[in-house]
Amino acid sequence: MNKSPLFLLLVTCLFSGCGAYFNQPVGVQKAAFGENTPATASLAEIPKPKEQIVVGVYKFKDQTGQYKATELGSTFSTAVTQGATSILIKALEDSKWFIPIERENLGNLLNERNIIRSTRQEYAAKTEPNEAVLTPLLFAGVLLEGGIISYDTNIITGGFGARYFGAGGSVKYRQDRVTVYLRLVSTSNGKILNTVYVSKTILSQSVDASLFRYVNLNRLLEVETGFTRNEPIQLAVTEAIEKAVEGLIVDGIKDNIWEVNAPKKQVDTFIEQYDKEKDEANLAQLYNRHLDEKRARFGLELTGGATYMQGDYANPVAKPMGRGALKFFFTPAFDISASTNVFTLGNKNKLDVGYTTLDINLEFLILPQDTFTPYVFGGTGVGFNKDVENVHSKVQFGAGVEYLATNHLGVKLYGEYNLNFTDNIDYVEQGVRDDYYWRFGLGLTYYFPKSYKYNKK
Missing domain, CATH: 2.40.160.20 (Porin)
Structure with missing residues (x-):
C-alpha cells in the first residue's frame, strides 16, 4: 500500500490547524487597559463645545430580560452586560462634551456627605472657624435615559463543509445583534429633546478539520483541529452606546440645542458626513441590505x-x-x-x-x-x-x-x-x-x- 499520499494529507491537516494553535494563550496574561472601538475614535473627532453640559444618568438598564443560552438550556448569567451605565458614562467623558454627575448610586454619595456634616458638627470645637462649608452638589441640565432593548441571537447562521474518504473540514458562522435606545431629556420642563436608536451585529465563527482513516488493518489514525472566534458582546454594547452618544451630540448641534467651539466650515463638513452616514443607514435593511438604486438606466x-x-x-x-x-x-x-x-x-x-x-x-x-x-x-x-x-x-x-x-x-x-x-x-x-x-x-x-x-x- 502506497502511504505517501496519506502522509502528505496528514501533514497538510496538521499545519492547516497550526494557525489556531500558534495564537493560543498558553500562559498567564497580564492585565491590560480595555480595547477601544471604532466609535471611540469617532467620539474624539467631534468638534468640541463652547461649554460642557452637566448630565445625569440614573440607570441605563438591560431591558431584554434574557439569560445566556447554553446547549442544555439557559443559565442565571444574563445575555448582555449589566454595567451599561458605566459604559455610557465613560462614553460621555470621552466625547469631552459632557460633565457626568453621580446619580446611579446617589444614596451612597448622600450618605457620605451626611457623615462629613455630622463629623464636623461633632468636632466643631476643634475645627478652624473659617473652614469652608461642604460645597453643594451639581445639578443636571439634561438627563440621559434608555437602555439595551433587544439582544437577538442567530439572526443569520450558516456554514460549509466537505468530507471525502475520512478527511474533511467545515466552517460555521453565526450573527447576533444588540440594540440600544438613548434619549435626551430636559430637566427644566421634562421635554424629550432627541432619541437615538443604534444596532450592532455580533459575529461568531468556527473552523474545524479532521482526518479519520485506517492506515492498515489494525491501525486507525484520527486527527482533529479547529478553533472558534466570538466577538465580545461587551465590546459590541460599548460601540453601540458610543455611537448613540455621537448621534445625540450631532443632532443637538443641528437642532441648536448647544453651540460648538469650532469654525463653521469644520462643523458643516462634520455634519455633512454625519448626514450622509444617516442617509445610508435609513436605506439599510436587515442582513446588510441597502435599498437604493444600484443600476443606471x-x-x-x-x-x-x-x-x-x-x-x-x-x-x-x-x-x-x-x-x-x-x-x-x-x-x-x-x-x-x-x-x-x-x-x-x-x-x-x-x-x-x-x-x-x-x-x-x-x-x-x-x-x-x-x-x-x-x-x-x-x-x-x-x-x-x-x-x-x-x-x-x-x-x-x-x-x-x-x-x-x-x-x-x-x-x-x-x-x-x-x-x-x-x-x-x-x-x-x-x-x-x-x-x-x-x-x-x-x-x-x-x-x-x-x-x-x-x-x-
Whole structure:
C-alpha cells in the first residue's frame, strides 16, 4: 500500500490547524487597559463645545430580560452586560462634551456627605472657624435615559463543509445583534429633546478539520483541529452606546440645542458626513441590505456561453455562443434588452451549423435594490444562418442571477429556452414538433454612470 499520499494529507491537516494553535494563550496574561472601538475614535473627532453640559444618568438598564443560552438550556448569567451605565458614562467623558454627575448610586454619595456634616458638627470645637462649608452638589441640565432593548441571537447562521474518504473540514458562522435606545431629556420642563436608536451585529465563527482513516488493518489514525472566534458582546454594547452618544451630540448641534467651539466650515463638513452616514443607514435593511438604486438606466452586456440543440437528430453536443446587448431600465426593476447572439448548433457527427439571432427581451429583476438578485426575462426574436437564409421567428424566456461586483460592473449567469416556429433549424423536417435549443451564458454588464434618478411617485 502506497502511504505517501496519506502522509502528505496528514501533514497538510496538521499545519492547516497550526494557525489556531500558534495564537493560543498558553500562559498567564497580564492585565491590560480595555480595547477601544471604532466609535471611540469617532467620539474624539467631534468638534468640541463652547461649554460642557452637566448630565445625569440614573440607570441605563438591560431591558431584554434574557439569560445566556447554553446547549442544555439557559443559565442565571444574563445575555448582555449589566454595567451599561458605566459604559455610557465613560462614553460621555470621552466625547469631552459632557460633565457626568453621580446619580446611579446617589444614596451612597448622600450618605457620605451626611457623615462629613455630622463629623464636623461633632468636632466643631476643634475645627478652624473659617473652614469652608461642604460645597453643594451639581445639578443636571439634561438627563440621559434608555437602555439595551433587544439582544437577538442567530439572526443569520450558516456554514460549509466537505468530507471525502475520512478527511474533511467545515466552517460555521453565526450573527447576533444588540440594540440600544438613548434619549435626551430636559430637566427644566421634562421635554424629550432627541432619541437615538443604534444596532450592532455580533459575529461568531468556527473552523474545524479532521482526518479519520485506517492506515492498515489494525491501525486507525484520527486527527482533529479547529478553533472558534466570538466577538465580545461587551465590546459590541460599548460601540453601540458610543455611537448613540455621537448621534445625540450631532443632532443637538443641528437642532441648536448647544453651540460648538469650532469654525463653521469644520462643523458643516462634520455634519455633512454625519448626514450622509444617516442617509445610508435609513436605506439599510436587515442582513446588510441597502435599498437604493444600484443600476443606471443604460447598460452594455457581453456574454459567452454554450448552446444545446434539441431537434430531429440524436446525440446533441454543446457548442459555443456569444452575445452582445444594450439594456435600458425604465424602472429600477424592469428593463428592455436588445441583443445580437452568434452561436453554433450541433449534433454528434450530424449537424454543425451557425446562426445569428436578433432578440428583444423584457427583464424583471426580483431584488432590484440588492447587490445580488435573481431575474427572469422573456421576449421574441428572429434568426438566420450566415448566408441570411433559413430565416425564422421565435420566442425565448429564461432566468438567471446577477451580482454587482462594483457600482458599474455586474456579473450574470443565466439559462434561456428558445422555441422556434419552424422544424427546419437542423435542416430536417420530421415529426410534428418544432425544433428548439437552450442557451447558457456567463457574462458582464457595464452600467454607465448615473446622471439622474428614476421618477418616483
